[in-house]
Amino acid sequence: MDYLEIEGRAKLKGKINVSGAKNSALPLIALSIISKEPFKLSNLPNVKDIRTLLHLLEILGAKYRFEKNVAVIDTSEISSTTALYDIVRTMRASILVLGPLLARFGHCEVSLPGGCAIGQRPIDLHLKAMESMGASIEIKNGYVITRAQNGLKGAHIIFDKVTVTGTENVLMAAALAKGKTTIVNAAREPEVVQLCQVLKNAGIEIDGIGGDELVVRGTEGELPRLKEVEVIPDRIEAGTYLCAGAITGSEITVQKVEPSHMDAILTKFRQMGLRIDIHKDSITIHPTEKIEPVEITTSEYPGFPTDMQAQFMALALKAEGVSIIEERLFENRFMHVGELLRFGANIHLKGNIATVYGPADLMGADVMATDLRASSALVLAGLSAKGITKVHRIYHLDRGYEALEEKLSSLGAKIRRLKE
Ligand code: UD1
Numbered sequence: 001m002d003y004l005e006i007e008g009r010a011k012l013k014g015k016i017n018v019s020g021a022k023n024s025a026l027p028l029i030a031l032s033i034i035s036k037e038p039f040k041l042s043n044l045p046n047v048k049d050i051r052t053l054l055h056l057l058e059i060l061g062a063k064y065r066f067e068k069n070v071a072v073i074d075t076s077e078i079s080s081t082t083a084l085y086d087i088v089r090t091m092r093a094s095i096l097v098l099g100p101l102l103a104r105f106g107h108c109e110v111s112l113p114g115g116c117a118i119g120q121r122p123i124d125l126h127l128k129a130m131e132s133m134g135a136s137i138e139i140k141n142g143y144v145i146t147r148a149q150n151g152l153k154g155a156h157i158i159f160d161k162v163t164v165t166g167t168e169n170v171l172m173a174a175a176l177a178k179g180k181t182t183i184v185n186a187a188r189e190p191e192v193v194q195l196c197q198v199l200k201n202a203g204i205e206i207d208g209i210g211g212d213e214l215v216v217r218g219t220e221g222e223l224p225r226l227k228e229v230e231v232i233p234d235r236i237e238a239g240t241y242l243c244a245g246a247i248t249g250s251e252i253t254v255q256k257v258e259p260s261h262m263d264a265i266l267t268k269f270r271q272m273g274l275r276i277d278i279h280k281d282s283i284t285i286h287p288t289e290k291i292e293p294v295e296i297t298t299s300e301y302p303g304f305p306t307d308m309q310a311q312f313m314a315l316a317l318k319a320e321g322v323s324i325i326e327e328r329l330f331e332n333r334f335m336h337v338g339e340l341l342r343f344g345a346n347i348h349l350k351g352n353i354a355t356v357y358g359p360a361d362l363m364g365a366d367v368m369a370t371d372l373r374a375s376s377a378l379v380l381a382g383l384s385a386k387g388i389t390k391v392h393r394i395y396h397l398d399r400g401y402e403a404l405e406e407k408l409s410s411l412g413a414k415i416r417r418l419k420e
Helices: 022-034 046-058 092-105 123-132 162-176 191-203 235-248 259-271 304-318 335-342 370-382 404-410
Strands: 002-007 015-016 038-043 064-065 070-074 107-111 136-140 143-147 156-158 180-184 205-207 213-217 249-255 273-279 280-284 294-297 323-325 347-348 353-357 366-368 389-392 414-419
Touching: 002 370, 015 046, 015 335, 015 404, 022 038, 022 046, 022 070, 022 092, 022 162, 022 191, 038 335, 046 064, 046 070, 046 092, 070 180, 092 123, 092 143, 092 162, 123 143, 123 156, 136 273, 143 335, 156 235, 156 323, 162 180, 162 213, 191 414, 235 249, 235 280, 235 370, 249 304, 259 273, 259 280, 304 323, 304 353, 304 370, 335 370, 366 370, 370 389, 370 404, 370 414
Parallel strands: 015 249, 156 180, 294 323, 366 389
Antiparallel strands: 002 389, 002 414, 038 070, 064 070, 107 143, 136 143, 180 213, 205 213, 249 280, 273 280, 323 353, 347 353
16 A cells, blocks of 8 residues: 655745546546447546546446546446445445436436445435436445436426535536426536536536526437536645645745635635735735635535635644634544544634644654545645655555656655655
């Protein structure tokens, strides 16, 4: 197993390119199922989760080429509709194949994702939505067996909670359904918007794009031709590298980003006293004498993303004062706290609120990654700690960060990948 060794306190400087957004690429790859024509995606991040979903499609009978961040996927010969446990257990987002498989083939069998490190994460809202579109649902041997032999019907769906992949699943199913589907309380994440735009470019009528009520008019089973798409920049990766600049007191620039997707993140940097320069598709962060404490509450887009909570907690350790971080989306997304304590941090956890006492004089330590974003918080802490840090179990990082150590090394970080 690989681990990362970091020698902390190196100053960083320079520019790096941000990769395409994993969370936009995943639903777009799943979307390829609703078309029989090859679908080309560029700016696809070469990370484990993307390779996992491509592999899942291959098991179903699809063919693909994936080179130099460009993939062409051909699902014309899909012969199976079963997403096996072995794949789904490694990546919950595999659930994204449910909507498109059901819509195109009238049935599918998807292994039920279990709980995960950050919480229970049920898929009840996905299933209820499919039921209201006329599907029958049965849970058998750990699989959700979904059927809609006569095709899906448009429906009025009101989500009890805002769900990103739930909204995406319904959008993909509604695209081939008969009639009009309305999604109330839809997710508004930029990744959802990109999915809507790709559907729209394929000739599917969608109203309300970017809002919390979406109306889709389905093709009644006719398979659309999907036009080539460039995956939007990864706002979470960009935010993570800006945190690296802030936590090491360095000036760094992230390029190939979409600043308008990052308002909530950039606002928090500013509240912490960091100067940010925004250009058309790049953002520069400047060092500051004093990092101010901050209050953060995670929420759905356009609020502060839960996927940046752990990284900002690492940064809050450098602030001069007490920061309060409240996690509202996932019940157990504080696994990184125990690991941050190993650096000598002082964090008090009560329920879903973490009180972070700064500034902490962090010392390098052996720490263990627990989930994707928690892992990047440990790398950030390692960059600012005195001495050597070893981050173990970095397969979590490899799920979502493309060439992390290469990118950080190019900025001057002392980081290398080693084998246990
Ligand atoms: C997506 C992102 C993930 C991000 C999360 C929240 C992808 C591939 N992943 O995950 O990186 O952290 O959004 O921004 O895009 N819920 C239910 N029932 C359901 C579905 C969700 O109760 O059927 C709950 C969840 O447990 C959670 C909340 O709704 O508390 C939001 O989850 P959701 O938006 O669905 O997260 P994901 O789409 O899995």
